Amino acid sequence: MCKHSKQASCFNMIRYISKPHPITGVTNAKLGTWCFLASEVMLFGGLFSAYVLLRTGAPAWPRGAEILNVPLATFNTLVLITSSVTMVMSWASLAMKEFANYRRYMGLTILLGLAFLVVKGFEYGHKFQHHHFPSTDTFYAVYFTLTGLHGLHVVGGVLLNTYFLFPGSALWKTEPEQFAGRIECAGLYWHFVDLVWIFLFPVLYLL
């Protein structure tokens, strides 16, 4: 009897996977995703804080534009912004029950994420060719740490979205509402990655 009621209460807690929880008003997955993103704010916040401290304490600091490729980074910014739009469109397609469009937009989001990584790879390659490494000076240490951590987040997002484009999308046939919820959460993560870049771009390249 006791064991049975325990199971029932566990079920009550985890069953709000496609419907909003009556107390919070949002699905558990969405609340969990936002808590995760809040912890990500602290992760990047700590590094931004380190950047401010290192820059204000340094006797001299290079202007990003003088040593980094601004046109290439501007292009990459536009790529990431476009991928945010295609991501939100993939969710909107599911909300309108248009699965074929979902696949198109999700495929585009993945391709744009990969394009961002390729451009970033060219940038890194160019820096390595000229013997600029994280150990070269404080600026490059900050540049590689921040863009590297952000790049890892893009890799993670591309992997997650690829899962939801192929094997993960089987859920659409059995639990469409739950699947749309998953894509909304994947979208929250992807937009956050875009959001971080929105600050990284001017801070590292333009100032």
Add this chain to the structure above:
Amino acid sequence: MEHASHEEIKRHVKIYIAVFVALAALTVITVAVSYLHLPLGQAVLVALAIASLKASLVALFFMHLISEKQIIFSVLSLAFIFFVVLLALPVVSS
């Protein structure tokens, strides 16, 4: 965003496109301003103001914060407070 109607989503899509145009335009503006070679203090202010505006657009519309429930804002407020403390710590301690 739960249970939005077909028409509602179509209206959202129009907003997404408008936000995209605004984000692209703001990106071009922030790069253009950087070529003006403003004094560092002003350049930082302008760049961060534009970045904050872009981030707000992404968070409000793409991440649906504009129509989100109270609990999400509670989580984010807590993160924001700690973020400010984190940024303020080096200033206070130095």
